[in-house]
Amino acid sequence: VIDMHCGGTAAWRLEEARLVRRRGQATLAAHMALALVSELEQHQHQLPLQLAASGSGGVSSAGDGGGTLQLATAMSLAGAWCAEAQVDCGAYGGVMGLMGRAVDIAVQALDEKKGGSGAAAAVGSWESQAACKVLYRLASYADQRYREFVAVLQSPEHVKRMTVVAAKRREAESIRAKKDASSGQMKTYLEHQLRRVLTPVLADEEADATLRSAQSALRSTALANYGRCLCAGDRHDLAAIYRMCQMWLQPADGEDVSAAFTQATAAVPSYKWLPLVYQMASRLSTTTPPAGGGGAASDTFQRVLQSLLLRLAVDHPYHVIYQLFALRNGNLDRAGKAQPGVAADLAGFVQVVDTSKIKAAESLLQQLLVRGGRTAVIVKQAEKLLRMYIDLAALPPPQEDPAPPQPFPANLKRQVDGGAMDALPVVSALIPVDPTASYDGLPHLVSFDSTVSYAGGINKPKIIVANDSLGAKHKQLVKSGNDDLRQDAVMQQTFALINGLLARDAAASRRGLRVATYRVVPFSPTAGLLQWVEDTQPLNLYLLGKNYASGAHARYMPPGEWTWIQCYNHIKAATEAARKGGTDGGELLRAFEEVCRRFSPCLHHFLLEGFPSPPAWLAAQSSFTRSTAAASMAGYLLGLGDRHSGNILLHGATGEVVHIDLGIAFEQGRFLTTPELVPFRLTRDVVDGMGVNGVEGPFRRSCEETMRVLRSNAESLLTVLEVVLHDPLHKWSLTLAKARQKQPRDRGGRGQAQQQQQQQQEQQEQEDEESAALLGNADAARAVLRVKQKLEGRMDAGGLGRATATAAGTTATSHKGGIAAAGQGAAAGQAG
CATH class of the missing domain: 1.10.1070 (Phosphatidylinositol 3-kinase Catalytic Subunit; Chain A, Domain 5)
Incomplete structure (x- = not known):
């Protein structure tokens, strides 16, 4: 019998079960955890009803006021281990029932903590982190089961089975029509035939409906508990937000899950969605459904998406508005001029302009202006500043090689001098995320140095220096031409994710392992800015x-x-x-x-x-x-x-x-x-x-x-890449134009016939642009598969x-x- 007055007794028994599991005895560990849960429940009346911060980083002992969360943790672990070892826990309603009870207990304990000492007191505490872990464990288990159902429903066997069912259903309808037009013995015979055909059809349709219902329920459970996990703590933010967005942006069955997503994320702090702003913004549209499906429900998807982006832009304007402007400027050519048609000569080849994204981004920016206040001021100043950058990028460089420095164009410099940008920090400066969304005291852009220098290369990108209100200088590289900086921005985002994983690992952190990153801000398909890496x-x-x-x-x-x-x-x-x-x-x-x-x-x-x-x-x-x-x-x-x-x-x-x-x-x-x-x-x-x-x-x-x-961290990494690679703004296949940019030396020595053949290939590639867009998901799937193979x-x-x-x-x-x-x-x- 467990001694509930002996501090730490239950805690060390749980740790003993962990050690047993690590030795490979998963079944024994599951039984030990179930036994502990049973004893804790029997003696729950002896546990303290109130929570008190113990200062420990793990499971609290019963004697120091953490007994309720201790029970929740034991239940949650027992459920996970029973699922892993396939141990029966039917007395608790199965694995989902046991883990669901653990969640209810943890949430109740956290609510009592917040009610007793205020919500702020619980944020970051061991109680909130313990509850966060319990919630995440249920969400990830439901998510795992959901993906298993998706795999079954998308398997060749099931698809073939439902194809046969559809054919049999058509056959049954044909027999029914003949039966209705018949009489006597023929009608009796056709009724018998109809029952014979319909019986397996109805059974298969019922089985399919059961699978889809279970899949939908598991998805709702996963979304709901991922959302509650994000509200409870920050221990699993990265994995939770990316997986939630993947289920929302790429529904496996084409069904719009926006309603469930909205309900699950209503209380999640806005700053937690910032790592995915770029991928969410790329789905903006006025006409088309979200990537992966949505169909007739795309209007709901767009309403939810635009509402979330609007909330993020109001709370964190410096992390969101530049992506919106980049989408709004999607029809600008290399000269910075808008193209009225459906296509423009961008980056040296024809690229389809998605006018629906341009209109959707413009609509969001207009809504921000209408709100007035600080947000409207930031949007107005950002629009003026980005126009200056785009005009500067479009200016032709000197013909000399190397190009000599030139004076900063006076008409452009006047647009930002004299306090005109007092609400905007320097674009290339790294702005730390403020969970309170206040962003007070940030140094703002004051002026640019009087000269523009040029880097080497075919396009000779411009080098300028921005000065902020604290006197700091920020060197920037302004690019225009054949390089699409949107892919660089996505790669920097992926490197930042890898750095986050390395920083959270003790051994990697001690070694200082990281990938150097820098800020990339696209302004349009052909213009953008990069942070100059000093020294x-x-x-x-x-x-x-x-x-x-x-x-x-x-x-x-x-x-x-x-x-x-x-x-x-x-x-x-x-x-x-x-x-x-x-x-x-x-x-x-x-x-x-x-x-x-x-x-x-x-x-x-x-x-x-x-x-x-x-x-x-x-x-x-x-x-x-x-x-x-x-x-x-x-x-x-x-x-x-x-x-x-x-x-x-x-x-x-x-x-x-x-x-x-x-x-x-x-x-x-x-x-x-x-x-x-x-x-x-x-x-x-x-x-x-x-x-x-x-x-x-x-x-x-x-x-x-x-x-x-x-x-x-393969699962989290693959989830992120799934979202990033299915970004509709990007095509991960290599075009002829891009290949020639990277290896121009290989063009030497080609005959006229070969060049004509190459031009014909380019023309065919342009004509097949829409077909290539349909293959984008296949390219993304191949890229993810290769990453998965390397991780394994x-x-x-x-x-x-x-x-x-x-x-x-x-x-x-x-x-x-x-x-x-x-x-x-x-x-x-x-x-x-």
């Missing part, structure tokens, strides 16, 4: 210099070695010879190995130059190695391509690496004219920066820890553990044959 330089700039002769390779080149130009020309000659002769790549491999012998890596000098003291050097090398590992695993998982040395920055203050230009993702690089064969960039220079250990040491361990965290260790063959997968990726990345096959530009860069 950084491209990897190729440090190694080669601006003229390919003044970088670290030239400064530290041992006597008798080749210059980079010599290496490039050597591999170029081998590449051309291989193309002309149609060889199998042996010449390329030999040329690459020759370059490796005559071109030594030198990136370790970056750390020696920038961090001369031993402690600073060691910290910078650790930061370089660990950030490379985290970025490599994240890039491998997301299929990030185009990782040449110009798209990797070195941070001069910390030593970490920063990846930019994320337009090729989800293995699109495999379908370039010259396919990208390596999973991430791990050249000799990158390895050289890691010191004497190379990849064997902190790098490998950091890779393993990063992959462990990602795999342990199933890449191209059998399953691999995280250590084996890391080793396989490292080997593939440094495989000389694959690097040599990449062509002269990539191979010459990889040699360093």
Whole structure:
């Protein structure tokens, strides 16, 4: 018999059951938990009725006032373990009944806590977190069962069965019509035939209806308890909001679940939805149903969606209005002019303009203006500022290369000077989310510096400096042209999610594992702004210099070695010879190995130059190695391509690496004219920066820890990617125009007939735009499947553990044959 007056007795018995389960004895652990629940219920009258904060982070003992939540926790765990071990708990109404009772007890205890000391006192307390866990456990179990029913209803067997049922139903209706037109023995015979046909049809239809009813009930239970979990605490915010939005935005059966979603989320604090603003805003429309279904119920979906976005925009304007303006500006061309037709020449190719999204976004912005007050002021100033940015982005750069700095256009600069933007922070500044939605005391935009400079590249993006009211300077990159920054913004969102998962893991957090991120703000399909990452330089700039002769390779080149130009020309000659002769790549491999012998890596000098003291050097090398590992695993998982040395920055203050230009993702690089064969960039220079250990040491361990965290959170990560990849604004297939942007060198030497054929292919691609949109879900599904395979260790063959997968990726990345096959530009860069 449990001694309820002996503090912690029930708590340690529950911990004992946990340990038994961890040893693999799931059935015994479930029975131990059920026995504890039974005893706690029998002695519940001895438990304190009021809750008092105990200060513990786990299950409170009965003696310190947490007995009610202790019972709820024990019930919830018992239900989950019974489901896992398939142990009968019929006395409690099954697993759902047991976990449902646990939720009722936890919610009642939390309500009493709030009633006794105020709601604010319970937020963040151990009571709220314990109740949050109980609620999440029921929601996730109901969600799991819901997905099992979805899998059954969508299985080929069930679809085939219902196809047969439909055919039999048509046959029955035909027999019924003949019966009604007959008499005598024929009518009797047809009645018998009708009963014979209808009996299995009715049974199958009833079974299908039962399945769909159970599926709907489970979905409602999951939504309701996810919502209550979000209200109770913040322990499972990420998983809950993404899964709720997935069920809402992509209903499995095409049914509109907006009513259930609205009811479940009415009391959820608005700030918890901010991570999904971009994906929700992309579903705005005035005519079309939501992605994945909705049909005739799309009006309800749009009302709920617009109401939620309006609430978010009022509470958190700096995190929402820029997405609305980007949608409203969906018909702007490269010159910043609106196109009246249904299509515009955007980014060098024809792109369909979704006027329904433009109208819906405009309607929301007008509603914000009508509300007046602070929100209206922010919207007016933001519209004026974004117009200035778009006009600036559209200005043609100087023809000189490199382009000299130019004066900031006076007519544009006047629009923001003199306090005209006193309600707006600098666009590229990171604004912390304020749960109270007050956003008081934020520094606002004051002015821009008087000159505009230009970065390198085909489009020569503009570099400007914004000044805020505290005197801080914010360097910004304003882009216009062939790059669609919306995909960069989505990739930054995904990196932020990965960073959140790494930060919550104790081992990964101790190592400081993270992927460097920066702010990306799209203004239109062809214009946007990126936060300039201060104190950084491209990897190729440090190694080669601006003229390919003044970088670290030239400064530290041992006597008798080749210059980079010599290496490039050597591999170029081998590449051309291989193309002309149609060889199998042996010449390329030999040329690459020759370059490796005559071109030594030198990136370790970056750390020696920038961090001369031993402690600073060691910290910078650790930061370089660990950030490379985290970025490599994240890039491998997301299929990030185009990782040449110009798209990797070195941070001069910390030593970490920063990846930019994320337009090729989800293995699109495999379908370039010259396919990208390596999973991430791990050249000799990158390895050289890691010191004497190379990849064997902190790098490998950091890779393993990063992959462990990602795999342990696979369900949350896949849920997020499901929502992100099914974004209707994005097409994850690689267009011809995009492929040529990334590998223009492959166009050399083509004949006129080939160019004409290419133009015909482009024209056909434009004509098939609507058909391609229908294939968007298939592209997204393929991308999610590949991520899932990587998380499960199933890449191209059998399953691999995280250590084996890391080793396989490292080997593939440094495989000389694959690097040599990449062509002269990539191979010459990889040699360093």
